[in-house]
Amino acid sequence: xKLASVTQGKNNNFNVIRILAAFAVLFGHSFALLKQPxxxxxxxxxxxxxxxxxxxxxASGFLVTGSLLQRQSLREYLLARVxxxxxxxxxxxxxxxxxxxxxxxSLPLTSYYxxxxxxxxxxxxxxxxxxxxxxxxxxxxxxxxxxxxxGSLWTMFHELKMYxxxxxxxxxxxxxxxxxxQVFRGVIVVSAxxxxxxxxxxxxxxxxxxxxxxxxxxFFSGAAYAVLKERVYLSSRLFWALCLxxxxxxxxxxxxxFLVYQLSIAYILFYLAYIPAGVIRKxxxxxxxxxxxxxxxxxxxxxxxxxxPGISVFALTALSASVTLLLAVLSWHLIERRALDLKxxxxxxxxxxxxxxxxxxxxx
Numbered sequence: 001x002k003l004a005s006v007t008q009g010k011n012n013n014f015n016v017i018r019i020l021a022a023f024a025v026l027f028g029h030s031f032a033l034l035k036q037p038x039x040x041x042x043x044x045x046x047x048x049x050x051x052x053x054x055x056x057x058x059a060s061g062f063l064v065t066g067s068l069l070q071r072q073s074l075r076e077y078l079l080a081r082v083x084x085x086x087x088x089x090x091x092x093x094x095x096x097x098x099x100x101x102x103x104x105x106s107l108p109l110t111s112y113y114x115x116x117x118x119x120x121x122x123x124x125x126x127x128x129x130x131x132x133x134x135x136x137x138x139x140x141x142x143x144x145x146x147x148x149x150x151g152s153l154w155t156m157f158h159e160l161k162m163y164x165x166x167x168x169x170x171x172x173x174x175x176x177x178x179x180x181x182q183v184f185r186g187v188i189v190v191s192a193x194x195x196x197x198x199x200x201x202x203x204x205x206x207x208x209x210x211x212x213x214x215x216x217x218x219f220f221s222g223a224a225y226a227v228l229k230e231r232v233y234l235s236s237r238l239f240w241a242l243c244l245x246x247x248x249x250x251x252x253x254x255x256x257x258f259l260v261y262q263l264s265i266a267y268i269l270f271y272l273a274y275i276p277a278g279v280i281r282k283x284x285x286x287x288x289x290x291x292x293x294x295x296x297x298x299x300x301x302x303x304x305x306x307x308x309p310g311i312s313v314f315a316l317t318a319l320s321a322s323v324t325l326l327l328a329v330l331s332w333h334l335i336e337r338r339a340l341d342l343k344x345x346x347x348x349x350x351x352x353x354x355x356x357x358x359x360x361x362x363x364x
Contacts, residue, residue, distance in 0.1 A: 018290035024052035045254035061222025105138035185227040292328025
C-alpha cells in the first residue's frame with residue numbers, strides 16, 4: 001500500500017517507537033557515563049544510542065515536513081516547533097541549574113550562584129540558537145564522565161537547525177512564481193541525496209565524520225519520504241528483505257552494515273510506524289513521554305552515579321529509567337500537552353485577524 005494512504009491522522013506507532021528510542025538512548029548513555037564499552041558498538045560500529053537518535057531525526061523530518069505541507073503556513077509551522085520544544089526545555093534547564101546544580105556543586109552556594117558560568121549555561125541551553133553548554137561550576141566533577149550535566153542537548157541544537165533549514169527552503173521556494181510545492185519537493189529530495197552522498201564519502205574515505213551533515217541527511221531523508229509519500233509503497237516482502245540484508249551485513253563487516261543501514265533504516269522505520277496495528281496502538285492514549293525521557297535522562301543518570309559510586313550499568317539503567325519516566329510523565333501532563341493546546345488558540349486568533357498580505361504556498 002502507498003505510504004500516503006496510511007498517514008492520515010495520528011493513529012500510528014510513532015509514540016511507541018519514540019519512547020523506545022528515548023530509553024535506548026538512556027541505556028546507551030549508561031555505558032558511556034560509566035566509561036564502559038557498549039557491546040552493540042563493538043559489533044556494528046554504531047551504538048544503540050546513535051541508532052535511536054537517527055530514528056528521532058528521520059521521524060522528525062517526516063512528521064514536521066508533512067505538517068508543513070498540510071498547513072502550508074510558515075507562521076503555524078514555527079509556532080508549532082516553538083511550543084513543542086521550548087516550554088519543557090525551559091523547565092529542565094531551570095531545574096538543572098537551580099535545583100540539581102545547587103545540590104551537587106562542590107562550591108559554596110554563594111560562589112555557585114555568583115558564578116557567571118551558570119547564567120551562560122542558562123542563556124545557551126534555553127535558546128539553543130548558538131549551541132549548548134554542558135558544564136556547571138563544581139557539578140559532577142568526580143563522576144567517571146566528568147562534569148557533563150546534560151549531554152543529550154547537543155542533538156536539540158541540531159534539531160533546531162533542521163527546522164530552520166526547512167523553513168528557509170519553504171520560504172525561498174515560496175518566492176517562485178509558480179509550481180512552488182513542486183520546487184519545494186525537489187529541493188527536499190535533492191538535499192537528502194546530496195547529504196547522503198557526502199555521508200558515504202566521509203565514511204569510506206575515512207575522513208572525520210561531520211555530525212551536522214549526518215543529521216541533516218537523516219532529517220531530510222524523513223522529509224523526502226514526506227514529499228514522496230504518494231510514490232512510496234510499504235511492502236511486507238521488502239521490509240523483511242531489508243531486515244534480512246541488514247542483519248546479514250552486520251555479520252560481514254561494519255562498513256557493509258553502515259552502507260545498508262543508511263539506505264534502509266528510513267523505510268524500516270516507516271513500515272514499523274504504520275503497518276503493525278492492534279493492541280500496540282493503545283499506547284497512543286497514554287501520552288507522548290519520549291521528549292521528557294530524552295531531556296531528563298542524562299542529568300538523572302549523572303545524579304544517580306554521583307549518589308551511588310560504583311553502580312553497575314544495569315542498576316543505573318533501571319533506577320534512572322524509573323526516575324526519568326516519572327519526570328517525563330509530569331512534563332507531558334503539566335507542561336508539554338498544555339503548551340501544544342495553545343496552538344489552537346494562536347492559530348484561531350491568527351485566522352480571525354485581518355491580513356494585509358496572505359502569501360502561503362498554493363496547494364499542489
